[in-house]
Amino acid sequence: MSERKKVLIVDDDPDFVEGIKAILDTEYDTEVTYNPKDGWDALKRGGHDLLCLDIMMGRGAEGVMMARKIRKDPVLREMPVLIITSLREQIAFLFPGQAVHPGFVPVDELVEKPVDPDLLLEKAATMIAAAEARRAAQ
Amino acid sequence: MSEPKPRLLLIDDEEVVLDSCLAILEGSDHEVATAPGGAAGLELVRTFGPDLVFVDLKMPGMSGMEVLEAIRALDPTIVCVVFTGFATISSAVEAMQRGARDFLPKPFTPDDFRSMIRRGLDWRRLLVEAASLRREREALRENFAAIVSHELRSPLGAIQQNLFVLLKELAGVATEDQQRRLERMSTRLSDLLALVNRWLRGFSVDFSNLKDNFRPVAIADPVARAVENAQPEATRKAVTIEAEADPEAVVVGDAGTLAEALLNVIGNAVKYSREGGRVEVSAVRRNEKVVVSVTDTGVGIPEADLPRLFDAFYRGQAATSSVGGAGIGLAVTRRIVEAHGGVITATSAPGRGSTFVIALPAAGSAAAPPEGPSPGQVSKGEAG
Secondary structure, eight states: OOOOOEEEEEOSOHHHHHHHHHHHHTTSEEEEESSHHHHHHHHHHOOOSEEEEOSSBTTBBHHHHHHHHHHHOTTGGGSOEEEEEOSOOHHHHHSTTSOOOOOSSSSEEEEESSOOHHHHHHHHHHHHHHHHHHHHHO | OOOOOOEEEEEOSOHHHHHHHHHHHTTSSOEEEEESSHHHHHHHHHHHOOSEEEEESOOSSSOHHHHHHHHHHHOTTSEEEEEESSOOHHHHHHHHHTTOOEEEESSOOHHHHHHHHHHHHHHHHHHHHHHHHHHHHHHHHHHHHHHHIIIIIHHHHHHHHHHHHHHHHTTTTSOHHHHHHHHHHHHHHHHHHHHHHHHHHHHHOOGGGGGGGOEEEETHHHHHHHHHHHHHHHHHTTOEEEEEEOTTOEEEEOHHHHHHHHHHHHHHHHHTSOTTOEEEEEEEEETTEEEEEEEEOSSOOOGGGGGGTTSOGGGOOOSSTTTTTOHHHHHHHHHHHHHTTOEEEEEEETTTEEEEEEEEEBTTSTTSOOOOOOOOSOOOOOOO
16 A cells, blocks of 8 residues: 655635635645645655646736746646636636646646546646656656 | 927928018027928928928818828828918818818918917827827737736636645545535636636737647648547537538648637637538638638528728627627637638628638738748657
8 A cells, every 4th residue: 555645735715715625635646835835845855746726826927937936946846736727717718628848847737626526536647657657757 | 318309391393482481480499391392391291301391282282181191091090281372261171081181372471470380299199199109008908918828817726726626635524514515616716717718718818829820730730630629519519510621722821729719710610500500611622722611501590780890899799699609719719720821701691591701821821821930949849
């Protein structure tokens, strides 16, 4: 029995966080921060297998800035990032639920708020498994 | 900060009029410029930036009427008053129609002149204020999307997210009736979120930022995406969609929004087709343009509705039920097409069908929009 994977949620809306945390809690160890700064500190401590990142935080798209920072970090850039946002991306509007890669970080996907629980679990599992496979191949 | 002095411009070919006006204004709190004719006057309108202009109607060269029209075209908040040698009703009326605020018959007393200046400048203040209010309202409208999306969608999303969880957690625990009510709540909330989204799209999404993401796009790509998304509804109605796209037809734009624009048009074509109908989509390069046409054999659009077809819904509902509901999608489509430097038109024969044509500047043509700055990111993976 392998250890439970660890998911970090960074989102400034506590009610929304409760909603996705309850879903992810069924299969993962979850950690939550409510702003990008704490989120960054948590990431730096390490040990996460997936980051669930909100885009519109604080005074604008602070989530994007955090993603850019991750992109520049030689270690963290390997981590899959699931963007969870109510920002209505054009492509997400057209193809709800399909794989959409915003390209903020090397590995990311996007789901829209509110997110269907099964879709969330499926995305999380796929992204974590893909990251493991990449590591194993190296 | 002290208020800038009001600026007056006097245009008259009679030197004696200009001189006497200057004499009246001596010591007053105005900046004054004068011009002996229409052309010189207009030049000063541009460089001097007057609040109030007095124009003589009868001048050699450019006439007072022409000056009025030119000023109105330059800046309609500049107030114009005409000097009239012989105050005929007809010339005064014509001057007012061409944008003059008032007229001052010659000869006039210093008091006439001063009170006309006061009234003119009052009017100018009102016009400037009104213009800035209009700008503010526009800005509000633009920001509306951002405000509503965050302030309204966030709480709705949070509630829905928790309902999703409750539904899952309470499966088998809640009574059937409780479960049903939770499901209803979730459904109603989904409807509300969808409504807010539709409304937002139609109301105030700013497509001008799109240009930052412009890339060369083979039109076949958005066409294929749009057709794929229209297919389920077409299948339900047994409508055949036939699409043909020239692989060489390339535009500069944003593939996602182009697909959205095309989906709106193709989706409408399916929606207004009869059972078993056909929708033809073709995309070809024609000279400097890439032309996408969508033809259906559906109910068609009454001629009277065609000119308003692309107006956003809030400007007035098209009266007939046959185009009802098309308002938002087509308005958004037009905005997307225009953001790409293109044009969308529609022709229709009621009862026999409609054709929508989207003409976009071909990549490499003079009219093609420039590509956006390189974002310095990994390349975008394509959807689906």
